[in-house]
Amino acid sequence: MASKTVLIVYAHQSLSSFNAAAKDAAVEVLTAQGCMVAVSDLYAMKFQAAATAEDLIGGIQHPEHFCYAEEAKLAWEEGNLSIDIAEEQRKLNEADLVIFQFPMYWFSVPAIMKGWIDRVLTLGFAFTQEKRYSEGLFKDKKAMLSFTTGSQESMFSENGINGDMNVTLWPLQNGILHYCGFQVLAPQIFWAPSSVPRDECSGMLERWRYRLWGLLGEEPLSFTPLECFEKEGFQLKPEVQEQHAGQEFGLTVGIHLGKRLPPNSQMKSIKAGV
The missing domain is CATH 3.40.50.360 (Flavodoxin domain)
Incomplete structure (x- = not known):
């Protein structure tokens, strides 16, 4: 410090x-x-x-x-x-x-x-x-x-x-x-x-x-990196979506893929695994 x-x-x-x-x-x-x-x-x-x-x-x-x-x-x-x-x-x-x-x-x-x-x-x-x-x-x-x-x-x-x-x-x-x-x-x-x-x-x-x-x-909070998105339209790359297709939770509160929101992702440092 x-x-x-x-x-x-x-x-x-x-x-x-x-x-x-x-x-x-x-x-x-x-x-x-x-x-x-x-x-x-x-x-x-x-x-x-x-x-x-x-x-x-x-x-x-x-x-x-x-x-x-x-x-x-x-x-x-x-x-x-x-x-x-x-x-x-x-x-x-x-x-x-x-x-x-x-x-x-x-x-x-x-x-x-x-x-x-x-x-x-x-x-x-x-x-x-x-x-x-x-x-x-x-x-x-x-x-x-x-x-x-x-x-x-x-x-x-x-x-x-x-x-x-x-x-x-x-x-x-x-x-x-x-x-x-x-x-x-x-x-x-x-x-x-x-x-x-x-x-x-x-x-x-x-x-x-x-x-x-x-x-x-x-450790800071986890957010989905820019590299996970297409350069045109800024949608999640297909391979990233496929990687998380079987996961219980979405990537983040905002980018949740229609899944359950990841618990406490805006409150605690939790690795998103992307």
Whole structure:
């Protein structure tokens, strides 16, 4: 862990929140191991959530048909992105590990954090059509979600009213983190800390502290490599489908081949065997 750089992208309004305590624990433990830790406190920074033409300080190059993604790519190439985006991209470039610390809102991240994702992970900087998923631009970096829920763990189960948490996490972990190439570590989930006794909250934080000591040595979650897909249409290659035809479970939550979803594939490091 020594000499590693960690970026914590943090989204909570209150200094006395459980999320603040989880963030502070990460800063303390990682720093104690010799890591350089930077925190982007989005609410304190008053980080702009909306991706607009104002992000492009060099002006719009194709105003007749404005496309934010393409314009942001051109601005990034020319060093013309707004100062706040450029600063976050600098931090991200330097980071070996990125931890997203937040309360789960509506089965996803808070709007201010989604804005960070929309504005900072620009086309060209974070991904291209050629460089994504297992061949992504950030394939030498690790990332993870660390978040609180408002519901008990049982409510996010296969039989729970909220549905399987593995399904909930797929768009965030595959569609954002893995899409950009990150090695995605298993999430740290703090189940309904506002609804449990204080000593149980303390126990959650102690388990998080314990995990932090070996965090960068953990095996990442398993996703189906890009090489398993056809270059045209990006469908699974026939030989890969044949290889798994007799398997009980699909490859992943999203690429399940019409089979049962692999248990806990978005929650724990489980080899997919591909």
